[in-house]
Amino acid sequence: MxxxxxxxxxxxxxxxxxxxxxxxxxxxxxxxxxxxxxxxxxxxxxxxxxxxxxxxxxxxxxxxxxxxxxxxTGRGPLEAASMGVDLAPSDYAYRFNLVTLRDGVMEDFNAGHISSEEGAALIRSLAVPGADLHPGVSYRNLMVVHEAEGSETSPPHDIVGQAVAPYLPRGGDAPLLARCMEAAEAAFADHPVNRARTAAGKLPATTIWPWSGGKRPAxxxxxxxxxxxxxxxxxxxxxxxxxxxxxxxxxxxxxxxxxxxxxxxxxxxxxxxxxxxxxxxxxxxxxxxxxxxxxxxxxxxxxxxxxxxxxxxxxxxxxxxxxxxxxxxxxxxxxxxxxxxxxxxxxxxxxxxxxxxxxxxxxxxxxxxxxxxxxxxxxxxxxxx
The missing domain is CATH 3.40.720.10 (Alkaline Phosphatase, subunit A)
Structure with missing residues (x-):
């Protein structure tokens, strides 16, 4: 059978x-x-x-x-395995979405289903000490934090249409995750990918949203x-x-x-x-x-x-x-x-x-x-x- x-x-x-x-x-x-x-x-x-x-x-x-x-342990390490990213015992892997925020509100959790090629170009423009970023499929990507403590996070698809301030990362790795989000906002603001998407009437990816981090599971x-x-x-x-x-x-x-x-x-x-x-x-x-x-x-x-x-x-x-x-x-x-x-x-x-x-x-x-x-x-x- x-x-x-x-x-x-x-x-x-x-x-x-x-x-x-x-x-x-x-x-x-x-x-x-x-x-x-x-x-x-x-x-x-x-x-x-x-x-x-x-x-x-x-x-x-x-x-x-x-x-x-x-x-x-979290979604991040499962996606890391699929992407061939090996995690050290002290690493935390976070899924991060490319998202559209406007005036502090989660307008779209997937940036208009941005393409993998567009997402990779955006991610290449972003570098934050202490975090390794790996482009994935469409809006789904990976962040690995070394010597990590973990952090409480919220899935972006659960807060569409809501103000994001109450749902930002908390504790542990939160300061680093916040720096990554701020760096992404600055890098993406006038990026050619977003200019082209906006000109075509598509949603831009305004920043990243890290969530569901964890260590390598057994x-x-x-x-x-x-x-x-x-x-x-x-x-x-x-x-x-x-x-x-x-x-x-x-x-x-x-x-x-x-x-x-x-x-x-x-x-x-x-x-x-x-x-x-x-x-x-x-x-x-x-x-x-x-x-x-x-x-x-x-x-x-x-x-x-x-x-x-x-x-x-x-x-x-x-x-x-x-x-x-x-x-x-x-x-x-x-x-x-x-x-x-x-x-x-x-x-x-x-x-x-x-x-x-x-x-x-x-x-x-x-x-x-x-x-x-x-x-x-x-x-x-x-x-x-």
């Missing part, structure tokens, strides 16, 4: 008036998701342990069977734990970093962008190719989450339908067991994550009475409410981890 997980980041949502009281999952045309629900078993999965913020880092670690209480090897060779397909460094620490194969897919314009079918094709030599593939799709952060109902429905098309291609050419789920909800109303349990479905181990895949229908499924540690044993047909 071989296994594939299809995870639509942030797919779960709330009933929306503009969709006639349906959620985006209920409204979207999802024949393949409905097939998995109809021919498999459904339930709700608690992916965010009590006491943790509902981030994709914590949630995806949990879905993969890792307890964040023992192996999570994540158990996936193969040693499960006896299976695993692979990861994702366009974001966070997921690829988890896979790197877990000893999984990172499968890079041309056309996978980490945004709503990603190539869903390319991800499906590469998964089907990789499952020939691997036992387990985790396909992560960021697009529904991005649409949720944008507050765009139309784009979220399109992203869900894109995930459904990906799933259909997998089902057409794969006869192993399949799990379908989000990592967390990203409700349109809130434009950020919540900790609510998510709907999940497992195909390959019998069926229940569920006919369609949605938040409300999954709550009626035979699996009931489960903790995230249960998912892979259910998929693998094992009683426990």
């Amino acid at each position: 071989k296994y594939i997980v299809v995870l639509g980041d942030g797919m779960a949502d709330e009933p929306l008036e503009e969709l006639g009281g349906q959620t985006p999952l209920e409204y979207a045309n999802t024949p393949n998701m409905d097939l998995v629900a109809r021919e498999g078993r459904c339930g709700l999965l608690k992916t965010v342990p009590d006491g943790f913020e509902p981030g994709s880092d914590v949630a995806n670690l949990s879905v993969l069977g890792y307890d964040p209480r023992t192996c999570y 994540i158990p090897d996936f193969t040693e734990r499960w006896g299976l060779a695993g692979g990861m397909i994702s366009a974001v460094d966070l997921l690829n970093g988890i896979a790197t620490y877990a000893g999984m194969e990172v499968i890079h897919v041309p056309g996978a962008t980490g945004f709503i314009d990603t190539d869903y079918q390319a991800k499906a094709r590469h998964a089907l190719e990789a499952i020939e030599h691997l036992d387990f593939i985790y396909i992560h799709v960021e697009a529904p989450d991005e649409a949720g952060h944008m507050g765009s109902v139309e784009e979220k429905v399109k992203a869900i339908e894109g995930v459904d098309g990906l799933l259909g291609t997998v089902l057409d050419h794969f006869d192993g067991a399949v799990a379908l789920l989000p990592d967390h909800p990203t409700p349109i109303r809130l434009k950020t994550h919540t900790s609510n349990p998510v709907p999940f479905a497992v195909l390959g181990h019998g069926a229940d009475s569920t006919r369609v895949y949605s938040e409300r229908e999954a709550a009626k499924g035979a699996y009931g409410l489960r903790n995230s540690a249960d998912l892979l044993p259910l998929l693998f047909g094992r009683k426990s981890a």
Whole structure:
């Protein structure tokens, strides 16, 4: 038996008036998701342990069977692993976004989804003693602080439209992080990239926003734990970093962008190719989450339908067991994550009475409410981890 997980980041949502009281999952045309629900078993999965913020880092670690209480230190070091940045024991790695601040308010947490090339050019213009800056994908980048103490920070996507002063870094490394933000504001103010973006009617990146720092984590090897060779397909460094620490194969897919314009079918094709030599593939799709952060109902429905098309291609050419789920909800109303349990479905181990895949229908499924540690044993047909 071989296994594939299809995870639509942030797919779960709330009933929306503009969709006639349906959620985006209920409204979207999802024949393949409905097939998995109809021919498999459904339930709700608690992916965010009590006491943790509902981030994709914590949630995806949990879905993969890792307890964040023992192996999570922050998002930054996970992304560092994906980028090939080795951390010394005294280093802290912070994710930093390129953001748009105006009059002290977080206008946009991703600077209008700035391109990787534009972001790299901006970052090359910035140098702050004590911090190493590494360009990443689009607005997602990395800062490494040596001989660090850590700092309390806030995710920028949680404070869009709000004054940022109450959410600036606090304690430990905060003075250095503040200097980095101030230096970025000065360097970016008249940068050619921002002049060109403004002239084109695009948002400029006015500064950087460091957050979710941590030290190198200890994540158990996936193969040693499960006896299976695993692979990861994702366009974001966070997921690829988890896979790197877990000893999984990172499968890079041309056309996978980490945004709503990603190539869903390319991800499906590469998964089907990789499952020939691997036992387990985790396909992560960021697009529904991005649409949720944008507050765009139309784009979220399109992203869900894109995930459904990906799933259909997998089902057409794969006869192993399949799990379908989000990592967390990203409700349109809130434009950020919540900790609510998510709907999940497992195909390959019998069926229940569920006919369609949605938040409300999954709550009626035979699996009931489960903790995230249960998912892979259910998929693998094992009683426990």
